[in-house]
Amino acid sequence: MKLTAISGLGCKGPACFLFETAGRRILLDLGRGPDGDTLPDLTGVPPVDAIVFSHGHVDHTGGLHLAALLGNPPLFAPEPTIALSPDPALHRATPLEPLTQIAGIPFASGPAGHAPGARWLRLGGEGGLLYTGDMSRESVLYRWALPLPAAVMVFDASYGTADQPLSDQMADLMPLADRPLLLPVPAGGRGLEMALAFRAAGHPVALCPTHREVARVLATHPKALQPQGAARLRRLLDTTKELTGQSPAHGVMIAAGPNAERGVAGALAPRFAADGSARIVFTGHLAEGAPSGAMVAQGQARFLRWNVHPTLTETRLLMQSVTPTHAMPAFCKPGAAAALAVALDRPLIMTREVIW
Numbered sequence: 001m002k003l004t005a006i007s008g009l010g011c012k013g014p015a016c017f018l019f020e021t022a023g024r025r026i027l028l029d030l031g032r033g034p035d036g037d038t039l040p041d042l043t044g045v046p047p048v049d050a051i052v053f054s055h056g057h058v059d060h061t062g063g064l065h066l067a068a069l070l071g072n073p074p075l076f077a078p079e080p081t082i083a084l085s086p087d088p089a090l091h092r093a094t095p096l097e098p099l100t101q102i103a104g105i106p107f108a109s110g111p112a113g114h115a116p117g118a119r120w121l122r123l124g125g126e127g128g129l130l131y132t133g134d135m136s137r138e139s140v141l142y143r144w145a146l147p148l149p150a151a152v153m154v155f156d157a158s159y160g161t162a163d164q165p166l167s168d169q170m171a172d173l174m175p176l177a178d179r180p181l182l183l184p185v186p187a188g189g190r191g192l193e194m195a196l197a198f199r200a201a202g203h204p205v206a207l208c209p210t211h212r213e214v215a216r217v218l219a220t221h222p223k224a225l226q227p228q229g230a231a232r233l234r235r236l237l238d239t240t241k242e243l244t245g246q247s248p249a250h251g252v253m254i255a256a257g258p259n260a261e262r263g264v265a266g267a268l269a270p271r272f273a274a275d276g277s278a279r280i281v282f283t284g285h286l287a288e289g290a291p292s293g294a295m296v297a298q299g300q301a302r303f304l305r306w307n308v309h310p311t312l313t314e315t316r317l318l319m320q321s322v323t324p325t326h327a328m329p330a331f332c333k334p335g336a337a338a339a340l341a342v343a344l345d346r347p348l349i350m351t352r353e354v355i356w
């Protein structure tokens with residue numbers, strides 16, 4: 001068996017990994033960004049038998065238009081990812097939840113928390129590859145289960161050795177809702193979790209139309225959610241207002257996009273920054289060149305992380321469950337990977353290829 005990290009090793013870059021066994025090639029994710037429009041370099045990659053997507057975020061699916069370079073293979077993705085994708089090409093993908101093989105290779109998957117429908121993927125059985133995609137066991141909305149054992153693991157190391165639990169982060173964020181609060185977030189991510197948390201704490205919440213649509217679709221996919229998740233989303237839709245680019249500053253305002261680069265957040269953030277009528281807090285990756293970084297640097301907005309990737313505690317749990325012989329840290333810089341290896345007290349693979 002062979003693993004090649006085409007992209008996503010040594011940086012917070014677009015996800016793209018190639019798994020080969022028994023004459024078959026399966027590509028795991030084909031992303032773009034998250035900084036700018038960076039795409040995986042597919043030079044020299046031969047046609048593949050399938051492309052399997054772990055979840056719908058653009059840094060995992062945004063390179064789909066490159067599939068023609070790989071022989072236009074069949075596509076596989078979680079059901080909610082297919083239902084929510086704005087890309088018609090993904091609508092022809094096969095839902096991967098019930099599958100036990102892909103292109104003749106033994107296949108298993110399970111819920112990875114993190115985002116609507118996100119799943120970890122295992123190819124080639126216990127002696128094969130476990131790919132976590134993006135993962136978080138702390139989600140208050142999305143279902144999560146420990147991944148299965150595998151010989152080799154590519155895991156989400158986005159946060160390196162950071163170990164602050166989401167509960168502490170929520171405790172820091174909640175008091176900021178004593179004034180109008182704008183939270184620019186990706187619609188297919190932590191926005192709905194935040195909305196549920198702020199509603200539970202009794203705050204008025206408004207959601208942008210994109211978030212409302214995601215909530216409506218997700219409520220029809222209860223298996224991707226925690227128990228009672230669908231009912232909680234329906235109640236959320238009934239008890240929150242619609243937020244638009246013209247809305248006045250009021251309550252907790254949850255809007256896409258995550259870097260105030262577009263959407264309702266892109267319309268509201270500059271206005272609130274200029275007139276000071278609402279706090280602005282970014283909670284995810286600050287994309288290079290986007291308005292978010294500049295607003296934080298100029299003191300117009302704050303950054304407070306809301307975990308959607310594994311903490312060190314979760315990574316330790318992951319290692320105990322998967323028990324990989326070789327583990328490759330994805331989506332972090334080499335320095336962070338080296339620190340993680342020390343914290344985990346085990347070697348981590350930083351070479352592009354693994355053969356076993």
Ligand SMILES: [Zn+2]
Nearest residue numbers: 055057115134
């Ligand atoms: Zn993601």
